[in-house]
Amino acid sequence: MKALVMTDVKKLEVQDDYPTPTIQPNEVLIHTAWAGICGTDKALYNGLPGSADAVPPIVLGHENSGVVAEVGQDVVGFKVGDRVSVDPNIYCHKCFFCRTSRPELCEHLDAVGVTRDGGFAEYFTAPEEVVYHVPDNVSLEAAAVIEPISCAEHGVDLLDTHPYQKALIIGDGFEGQLIAQILRSRGLQEVTLAGTVDEKLANNEEHFGFKTINNLTHPEEVQADSYDIVVEAVGLPKTQEQAVEAARRGGQVLMFGVGNPSSTFNVNTYKVYQRQLTIQGSFINPYTFEDSVALLQSGDVDPLPLISNVLDFAHVEDFVSGKLGNISKAIVKVAGEEA
Template sequence: MNALVMTGKQKMEMEKVDIPTPKDDEVLVETAYAGLCGTDNALFNGLPGSTDAVPPIVLGHENSGIVREVGKNVHGIEVGDRVAVDPNIYCDHCFYCRTGRFELCDNLSAIGVTRDGGLEQYFTAPEKVTYKLPDSISLQAACSLEPISCVVHAMKITDNITPYQKALIIGDGFMAKLFAQILRAYGIQRIDMAGINDDVLADLKDKLNLNKVINTSKTPLKENYDMVVEAVGLPATQEEAVDHTNKGAQVMMFGVGKPSQTFSMNTYEIFKKQLTIKGSMINPHAFEDSIALMDSGVVKTEPFQANILKLDEVENVLNHTTPKVGKSIVAVNPNLK
């Protein structure tokens, strides 16, 4: 089969490899679509994701496809099932797993990070992270269930969301678009978005029914908010997120900065406002909720999957030789339905 193998830092090669054999508790998935995200860009450039990726490795942790083989101990998944796969595999026995904080697992492994992922024709996954899809969800849409689940986890660790609150999303990328839909699904009715491109913001105001959009390259933020989502990962926007809060507000630092990155904040203001500032790490046990949100039509992904790539186009996108704006997904086998 064809596999796009990351053979080193900023280097990928198309290789012919054997179709993997699933273990007793695993399934073999024929890949339909694999999403690309900032984590793949970081791994390609030698930076860590949820954990380190050691070449040679096949990336691709946002995957959908059809089950072609099951191990002898698999009972809930059958050959022919349409599935999406949660890439994160927890050890279930470290301190963090035993105390219910699986996202902090000391022995985390991940499909497309520590074991081969969806940028190949077939990959294996444990049954416990493989989810059957309802007929209403296309395989193209389903490859974005993983990023949805990351937003769902962020909402699960956010306290006391209520309809009267005002929310600000800083950023206008794919994750910001998911947050706009999911914040409303969780009850917040007033949602503003800050970005730096007038055309993009105007389009999103209409598509996402946003209350207000602000181009912060032209107009500084003036209002304060009860919930602020930072979905960029730069020091300037992280500082902006903390600065534009009401008393008692929550700030979700969702954008991932570089490992050595820092930003400044006024600690007295944190005290005086009684702010809650949180990070959010991956997506433990959030796929069922994510599937429900997509199945209901409340969250849509296909309108925002801007670039449909072939396997041999991935490296040039990750190294910015042929840069793409917006969410990219790889059609490994788009004929699968």
């Protein structure tokens, strides 16, 4: 089969004769339709960790949709021809964190497209427990990004949301844009998206009616002590500090952006104390796939207007190496809707 293989750090190679995977009794074989490209893929390409370490040679691609091509003998919930999407994160169910209802912190996390071959190939396998049916009214293209929706959903789940609240999302990357939609679906009275790319901001104003701020040219519009919820979706010390400053008394700050492992930021601990702020981290997507499928099915979240680039295997490296800029979201067409 054809696959895009990371043969070494900063090296991707299209191979036409990569072995088609063999399924285990509890697994399904999936004919890949679409595969999303994530910031985590950029990190893995550059030798940095994602949810776990990726050891070359490996086929990346942890955001996927497709059609079931074969089922193992122990699989009961799926059949050949089913349209599916896959939660890449496979928990051990045995460690301390799994046994205390915090599987996202699993000490033995396995992940499709990170520790085992993923969707940058014509076929990949996954255990039945992480495979989800795609509703008839949801395209396989949209289903390919259920995983990032589920990560955004987990972050919002960690917040205490109410209709009276005003929220600010700092960061106009794909996840920041998704978080804005999910917060709006929770009934908040005002959601503001602050970013740096005018085209992305204008697109969100046009399609979703969000108030937007160009945080590069007009950072003063992000007012201090003004928001009940602030989501930092960039991962830079400057915006992390800005997020804490923007939170009003009793506010919640969600640190969602993935920072450099060696980065730190300054925080005025007296302000955290005096404003009674909550500062919360968010990691991956424990059991939020069903909710994310429902958000797509209902139309409360629509990722398609955010997808800016459709690539083939040969051009993925241009994206993860940084040669392509100002991308809202890039996905790979493998077999497409005809999978």
